[in-house]
Amino acid sequence: MKQTRWTALFWIALSQLFALSLWFSASVIITDLKYIWNLSGSSEALISSSVPLGFIVGALVSSYFGIADRYNARKIFAIAALFGAVINCFILVTGSAFIGISLRFLTGITLAFVYPIAVKILAAWFPKNRGLAIGILIAALTLGSALPHFIVVFLTAVSWKFIIIASSSLAFCAAIMMYLLVADAPTASNKTVFSFTLLRKVLQNKPVMLANYGYFGHMWELYAMWTWLPAFLTASFMMYAPETSLWFSALAAFFSIGIAGAIGSVLGGYIADKIGRAQLTIIALSGSTVCALLIGFTFGKAVWLTLAVAFLWGVFVIADSAQFSAAVSEFADVEYVGTALTFQMCIGFAITIITIQALPFLQTVVGWEWVFAFLSIGPILGIVSMDKLRKQGDGSGASFLK
Known part of the structure; x- marks a missing residue:
């Protein structure tokens, strides 16, 4: 069959x-x-x-x-x-x-x-x-x-x-x-x-680089959030209710990252087809920025409140992920689209190493209440880049700029 x-x-x-x-x-x-x-x-x-x-x-x-x-x-x-x-x-x-x-x-x-x-x-x-x-x-x-x-x-x-x-x-x-x-x-x-000789063309393509900057801001936040949110949830629940079981914290992490992220991924793809990819990325980046700034205020507070913000963050933080590679595919010439996609992915994951390593050090300095605010820097810069791309409206990449 x-x-x-x-x-x-x-x-x-x-x-x-x-x-x-x-x-x-x-x-x-x-x-x-x-x-x-x-x-x-x-x-x-x-x-x-x-x-x-x-x-x-x-x-x-x-x-x-x-x-x-x-x-x-x-x-x-x-x-x-x-x-x-x-x-x-x-x-x-x-x-x-x-x-x-x-x-x-x-x-x-x-x-x-x-x-x-x-x-x-x-x-x-x-x-x-x-x-x-x-x-x-x-x-x-x-x-x-x-x-x-x-x-x-x-x-x-x-x-x-x-x-x-x-x-x-x-x-x-x-x-x-x-x-x-x-x-x-x-x-x-x-x-x-991938070809190193074609990197120059990637760097000279302004729409591609604007999409890349949006992706870099997205990655600044994503994997550091996935890595350290479980530790935050455990510490927060323990402060609010010391008798909280570790299995509950693990389930909350899966709920906030896995279930919320799956919902965000599917919704993001569906909504992007309706309102345009650039507009969707701006909405997702804005939502994740707000959540990164708010989550610290829930530390040690009621479990339902912490979970609510964490779940929303899990939805927003991944909803735009597929749209950045789609942008590169639409704006880059066929000759170097493979190089452009590889460049985007490699730089993006290199950025995740910085934030994953930085967060535990920052947590000892500012505490769980403020450490995730550091991650909001990425999506804020991403919003600026994607807004510039959206306003460009040069006729290319129509589905992205819709």
């Missing part, structure tokens, strides 16, 4: 959801790893920031050598997810912080052959009108990234090792599903090769 594009989307999204559980699999057990690996404050943050660093390296290698264009994209995804599962399992047997951080770096490299490859596979299945499909894929990424917090709810009473085993098992299932259950698309997607 011939596979439909919506059936393919289901399996692609589910595969990505399972594979992305590797991203924060170590972060959710950081309390145990601090003791086992004797982590300092800076090395604790490296457990999370080493993953995007590996992702950057993997994305550059993949794009520079055109791996997804030379080989079957489904098989690349499956192999990467399988290697990610194995590498993640090595955390079970290491007692060294250096080796542990190195394993997280290698996990990031494997994930660079998962998420971007999934986007490429999806693009082949949806050559046109892929707004909703991309929204669903971003929702899967968000749910997958938050999935370890949900796993903790059920395994928090047993050894931390079961959480690593669970996330690795999910990544293994992702490899099997992508290899066996997703068919090759009837049409080929465009090549996305």
Whole structure:
């Protein structure tokens, strides 16, 4: 039976959801790893920031050598997810912080052959009108990234090792599903090769760079929020009600990041098709700015109030994510669109390392009440860039400037 594009989307999204559980699999057990690996404050943050660093390296290698264009994209995804599962399992047997951080770096490299490859596979299945499909894929990424917090709810009473085993098992299932259950698309997607010689053209394209600046502001906030919001929720709940269980804090994190993010991703794609991508990014960036500034005022207050702001933040912080790469695809010439997309992704994830590393230091200085205000800098600058892009109205990228 011939596979439909919506059936393919289901399996692609589910595969990505399972594979992305590797991203924060170590972060959710950081309390145990601090003791086992004797982590300092800076090395604790490296457990999370080493993953995007590996992702950057993997994305550059993949794009520079055109791996997804030379080989079957489904098989690349499956192999990467399988290697990610194995590498993640090595955390079970290491007692060294250096080796542990190195394993997280290698996990990031494997994930660079998962998420971007999934986007490429999806693009082949949806050559046109892929707004909703991309929204669903971003929702899967968000749910997958938050999935370890949900796993903790059920395994928090047993050894931390079961959480690593669970996330690795999910990544293994992702490899099997992508290899066996997703068919090759009837049409080929465009090549996305990276070239250093074409970077100059990317930098000279004003609409592309405005979209990039918006994306950089978005990434300044996104992964730092995903990384440190769970710690904030735990500390806030404990201050308000010291008897609060850790499983409740983990469930609140999954609710605020995963469920809220999935809703935001799908709604963002749907609304962008109605009012225009630039307008949607401005709304999402504005909403996340307000939430970043407000969340600190809920610290130690009623649980429902903290959760309400956290949930709204989870919706807004990811709702615009897919629109920035869409902007680059529409404004960049075919000759260098692959270079432009790779440049955007690599710089964006490099920025996440800065904020992930900075937040724990700032928290010791200003406390949980004010630390997330630091993240509002990114979306504020992003709003300025996207407003300039929206007002440009030069006739190109019509769906973006709608």
